Amino acid sequence: MSTSPCVLIVDESDESREVLSELLERHGAVAVGTDRADKAAELTCEHRPDIIVFDVESDHSDCYDASRRLAVVAKSNETPVIMLGSVRRGNSGLPSGQFVAKPYHYGPLLRKIEGLLAAG
Numbered sequence: 023m024s025t026s027p028c029v030l031i032v033d034e035s036d037e038s039r040e041v042l043s044e045l046l047e048r049h050g051a052v053a054v055g056t057d058r059a060d061k062a063a064e065l066t067c068e069h070r071p072d073i074i075v076f077d078v079e080s081d082h083s084d085c086y087d088a089s090r091r092l093a094v095v096a097k098s099n100e101t102p103v104i105m106l107g108s109v110r111r112g113n114s115g116l117p118s119g120q121f122v123a124k125p126y127h128y129g130p131l132l133r134k135i136e137g138l139l140a141a142g
Contacts, residue, residue: 027139030071031055032062032092033106034080042075045132051139059088063095071101073138075131078107079124102138104131 029046033039034057043053054069056062059081066074074096081088096103104120120138122131 026050026052027072028052028054028069029135030062030065030069030074032059032065032074032080033057033077034059035077038077041128042131045128046135049132049136059083059092062088063091066092066095066099066101070099072142073135074101074103075135076103076105077124078105102142104134104138106131 027050029051031039031042031053033042033055036057039055039057043055046053054065054071056065057080059076060083062074062076065071074092076089076092078089083089092103095101102120104122106122106124106126108124120134122134
């Protein structure tokens with residue numbers, strides 16, 4: 023990562039956000055994080071991240087409205103989304119191709135992020 027890409031991390035786990043943020047920053051990225059899924063779309067509009075890492079299990083909104091709002095904003099900005107979760111949630115409205123099952127290891131997740139950033 024050479025041009026300081028921005029990565030939005032949406033995860034209700036403070037520890038997960040902090041570890042991933044630190045790893046990304048060591049690789050030259052700027053990390054923005056929130057523990058609230060309902061803030062993800064707003065932060066995407068504000069920071070225009072190059073990629074979003076979204077723990078789908080942090081969406082406690084009715085009918086996964088936060089996930090749906092994020093999907094609309096991400097698609098309109100052409101921002102790739104990596105979804106983290108223990109099961110695939112087909113009703114979230116997010117693209118299904120970038121799913122990382124939990125529990126996950128940070129090394130492979132970081133490589134997936136770097137790969138998407140390089141492809142973008």
